[in-house]
Amino acid sequence: MTEIVREPEHSNGAPTIDGTGIRVINVASAYEHSGYSPDEIAEFYPDLSLEDIHTAIAYYYGHLDEFRDSLSTEGDTETPA
Template structure:
């Protein structure tokens, strides 16, 4: 599965293609809630372990941009 950014889905936030699940939601589950990748697949049953790792890799490659987005969203 790949990461896409489309205005008509999640206001252009990076999502896993075909799911509507945002990369930042997976990152928050991992970093802030302490879920491991296997547990994240239980939170999001439509995702495989590979999908979770793809999202986390994207997150860490774009961490400054996505953390700024998270801060804006929670303010």
């Protein structure tokens, strides 16, 4: 079963899909904001199974306020590349 982990030494403690280093926010953004389907996301991230992708999306929606707070905080301190 897919697990979402937070490791301070990786991605500044952002939620990632265990064993992959891929951040939940990247998967959720591809799904919600870019409109990609889980199958399309699997093509972008071949190391992820559909279970991984669905777990990441579910985690994102289960912690939506936390993600929105972190995005607004990041937006205040980071400049676009």
